[in-house]
Amino acid sequence: MLRYTLMRLGIFAGxxxxxxxxxYAGAVPRGLGASNGVWVLLLALVLSAPISFVVLRKERDRASIQIVQKVDRVKADLEANRSQEDAADDTARAQGQTS
Structure with missing residues (x-):
């Protein structure tokens, strides 16, 4: 995931x-007044998004697989904890009924 983020940041920086x-060369119009920095930033964002989408497709797929595996692992841990709590609760209720 970190690798994908760094690669995407690199494409944006480029x-x-x-x-x-x-x-600066005048090939693209400057922003209005003091908005030149914002104009450059927004234009770079608009250009880097489709480039990242195409160039980083494999890396994005790898990152999404890692995220899905992590979510599945957390879900399994939660389910294991939930079943342990249910078993402990059932045991406590059974002991309370026999007393």
Missing amino acids: CFVVVWGLV
């Missing part, structure tokens, strides 16, 4: 540098 260079 897009940010390219967009900043294009704005």
Whole structure:
């Protein structure tokens, strides 16, 4: 998961540098007034999203498999705890009835 996040951040950083260079060179219009930084940031986000979607497909699939495995493990642990509590409760009730 961390690897995917770092790769996505790297793609965004690359897009940010390219967009900043294009704005600085005048190939892309500057933002209005002092909004130039926000304009570059938003344009870089818009460009990096589809690039990340296509380029990082395999890495995203690996990360999602890890997340699903972790969720399944947590669900199994919760179910095991729940069944242990049920067994303990049943034992306590059975001992209370015989006393």
